[in-house]
Amino acid sequence: MGRSLLIVSVISAAVNVTRLLSSLLIIYLTLGWKVRKAKKAFEKELIKQGMPKEDAKRMSARYAALKDEALNTLKRSIRTFS
């Protein structure tokens, strides 16, 4: 009885870890797409107000670079804790 309960606990813990990792993977994979959409919306608003296209593109690139910065910070913090 005790052993079967332990096995159930271990299996459900493994399922939870798998679920967590797959959710994080999905978030990571969809991040690029979300950033692209946000960047386009950002650029569109700037161009709408009369900013030259090149300048708007340069600024939106800076906005998109925020993703790399955030990921680098995350990697650095993971490296620090490990």
Added chain:
Amino acid sequence: MSERPEKKKHVMEDAEEIKQILGAVSTEVPGLIKSIIASVFSEEAGKSMGKAAAAFYKELKDSGMPDTVAVKMTEDYISVFTSLGDVLKKAGGHGGKLRLDVSKGKPEVESEKEMEGGTPAQELEKEIERRVRQRLAERRREDEEDED
């Protein structure tokens, strides 16, 4: 002999606890990360940030600012939102590394700059400590003078 069932019970409790923790973490953490990401990287967030920057640019242009200056100033304005790395570095004590000292049982901050003679945060800490000591010494002196 009675130790074995006790130990078994303890293992069971631990496993159950870990299961519950992982269950909560696997549902809460992705949601939390998703909402954080959505607050910065979503179409809505991009649009509102773009609106803010565009309004700033328009105001500058309307007030007669040359185009290049207006663009430069808008770029600086945007960098306030986008300098997340700098903000996090500052929040984390200038990129200090957190090291857990097992022997002392408490985390210690260690950074590369520390080796060179201290970060601004450490200098500030030292300065505060120095002033507090100075103030305490003054107060003690005053007390001694009062007693005399």
